[in-house]
Amino acid sequence: MPACDICDDTRWKSITVEGISRVTRCDCWHQRMYETLLKHARIPRRYAHCELANFETHTDSQREAHRKALKLVDQFPVVDRGLLFYGDAGVGKTHLGVALLKEAIRRKGARAVFFETRDLLKLVRDTYNASTESTELDVLRPVLEAELLVLDDLGAEKRSEWVEETLGLVINTRYSERRVTVFTTNMVDGENTEPNSFAFQVGLRTRSRLKEMCDWVHVQGVDVREVGPHPTAEDIARWEKQSPASPKNRGRRDLPPRAGTQAKAQLKPVRERDGRADLKWPGGRAGS
Numbered sequence: 057m058p059a060c061d062i063c064d065d066t067r068w069k070s071i072t073v074e075g076i077s078r079v080t081r082c083d084c085w086h087q088r089m090y091e092t093l094l095k096h097a098r099i100p101r102r103y104a105h106c107e108l109a110n111f112e113t114h115t116d117s118q119r120e121a122h123r124k125a126l127k128l129v130d131q132f133p134v135v136d137r138g139l140l141f142y143g144d145a146g147v148g149k150t151h152l153g154v155a156l157l158k159e160a161i162r163r164k165g166a167r168a169v170f171f172e173t174r175d176l177l178k179l180v181r182d183t184y185n186a187s188t189e190s191t192e193l194d195v196l197r198p199v200l201e202a203e204l205l206v207l208d209d210l211g212a213e214k215r216s217e218w219v220e221e222t223l224g225l226v227i228n229t230r231y232s233e234r235r236v237t238v239f240t241t242n243m244v245d246g247e248n249t250e251p252n253s254f255a256f257q258v259g260l261r262t263r264s265r266l267k268e269m270c271d272w273v274h275v276q277g278v279d280v281r282e283v284g285p286h287p288t289a290e291d292i293a294r295w296e297k298q299s300p301a302s303p304k305n306r307g308r309r310d311l312p313p314r315a316g317t318q319a320k321a322q323l324k325p326v327r328e329r330d331g332r333a334d335l336k337w338p339g340g341r342a343g344s
């Protein structure tokens with residue numbers, strides 16, 4: 057009994073073009089191809105539901121980010137620059153990354169792969185362990201060679217020379233091979249004295265490479281992990297007023313003093329442009 061009643065499992069189907077009968081790939085072939093590529097894309101189960109069609113937009117910057125994600129898929133694989141979504145936790149950056157990746161697989165048959173930056177670094181590090189058979193290159197090859205890479209949560213890992221070098225290798229290789237890369241990050245574009253800045257976390261050279269290879273898109277919005285997945289206008293207003301994570305409240309100067317290194321960094325002036333005192337620390341990210 058064939059599984060496909062269109063093609064009897066030949067994977068080809070007949071179509072008629074301008075009165076002439078032809079054969080083309082059956083729908084079941086496309087579906088199988090999609091499923092195979094999707095399996096290789098390594099999307100974590102918790103993001104499996106993410107689609108461009110179900111991305112909720114509450115702010116102009118979210119609408120703009122969604123538009124750019126869609127445009128990248130439309131143009132793929134003829135894309136000059138990737139995307140870098142930056143902004144606070146919970147505003148939908150990862151959702152967009154996963155969604156555009158799936159859409160590029162579905163519509164363009166892209167060989168695409170998703171990695172959380174910390175997971176990738178851990179896999180690479182594990183290959184140095186004598187008991188593992190895989191080499192550093194076994195882990196890195198699909199990352200370096202994928203037609204589309206989504207590297208999630210760049211900058212969340214603890215900074216070190218090794219981290220900087222390894223990420224530098226990935227980013228530089230993809231840049232010179234002109235492969236499309238989409239990044240998401242909670243980092244801010246501040247000075248290198250700021251612990252959560254690109255300059256501090258990944259270094260100035262990598263920052264400037266990221267500027268060259270990606271269109272930077274600032275995503276702002278409410279933290280859906282706090283307000284829930286389908287907030288009403290009232291929910292959002294309440295969150296803005298009450299949550300310590302809302303941009304409005306983080307701009308306040310009368311935060312209680314913190315201990316140690318945190319207190320030192322707190323002396324830095326509130327950044328003027330968006331009125332936020334962004335005091336985030338490696339290892340202590342809000343909302344994640």
Ligand SMILES: [Zn+2]
Pocket residue numbers: 060061062063064065066067068082083084085
């Ligand atoms: Zn079929």
